[in-house]
Amino acid sequence: MSKIDIDELIAPVLAYLPNRTPEAWVDAALEHQETILIDHATNELKAAQQAMTLMARNPLNMDIQNKMSRLAREELVHYEQVLKIIKKRRIKFRTMKASGYAYNMAQHIRSDNKGKLTDNLIIGSIIEARSCERFHKIAPSLDEELQKFYISLLKSESRHFKDYLALAQKYTDEDIQPRVEFFLSVEDKSILEPDPLMRLHSGMPTADLRV
Numbered sequence: 001m002s003k004i005d006i007d008e009l010i011a012p013v014l015a016y017l018p019n020r021t022p023e024a025w026v027d028a029a030l031e032h033q034e035t036i037l038i039d040h041a042t043n044e045l046k047a048a049q050q051a052m053t054l055m056a057r058n059p060l061n062m063d064i065q066n067k068m069s070r071l072a073r074e075e076l077v078h079y080e081q082v083l084k085i086i087k088k089r090r091i092k093f094r095t096m097k098a099s100g101y102a103y104n105m106a107q108h109i110r111s112d113n114k115g116k117l118t119d120n121l122i123i124g125s126i127i128e129a130r131s132c133e134r135f136h137k138i139a140p141s142l143d144e145e146l147q148k149f150y151i152s153l154l155k156s157e158s159r160h161f162k163d164y165l166a167l168a169q170k171y172t173d174e175d176i177q178p179r180v181e182f183f184l185s186v187e188d189k190s191i192l193e194p195d196p197l198m199r200l201h202s203g204m205p206t207a208d209l210r211v
């Protein structure tokens with residue numbers, strides 16, 4: 001992918017997010033690449049699961065069926081790709097405590113059906129955008145194989161972010177902007193506040209960082 005293509009893919013993502021990943025996170029992630037790869041694999045699986053949950057909850061919404069089916073398939077391919085890299089590098093796979101990132105937003109999801117769908121779709125767009133921003137940010141510091149892989153993910157992840165956001169606006173009568181801004185402000189805090197756990201979506205690494 002050329003630099004122009006990459007810049008074009010990342011521009012709307014950077015315009016959407018409230019901040020950039022701090023350099024301190026990049027430094028810590030480079031030091032703990034095994035943790036990041038395992039957490040990345042887990043996140044790809046969770047992304048596929050979340051898409052299928054939305055499909056199951058909205059069986060009559062054909063846009064959700066089509067967009068989320070494709071998205072789930074793509075996330076599972078990413079999952080397999082990360083697993084392959086993990087295996088090739090002889091990294092021992094393990095289960096890990098999830099970062100608080102998604103939960104911090106999810107705890108504010110409204111309970112009525114319509115509000116729940118809108119909020120879930122907005123959160124989906126934010127998680128996809130942040131993943132995209134982090135892959136783009138860390139890629140230049142990685143070895144050739146990982147760099148190539150992370151850049152290859154930008155295409156689908158930037159589309160996922162847009163798909164989620166478009167679905168959020170399409171399936172509600174409310175103006176989603178205030179809700180988007182609310183969840184972005186929660187996200188902003190998660191990224192910039194001290195976080196003792198090193199994960200793909202974690203905040204500012206603390207001195208007593210756990211991996």
Ligand SMILES: [Fe+2]
Nearest residue numbers: 044074075078
């Ligand atoms: Fe993915």
Ligand SMILES: [Fe+2]
Nearest residue numbers: 047128157160
């Ligand atoms: Fe994605």
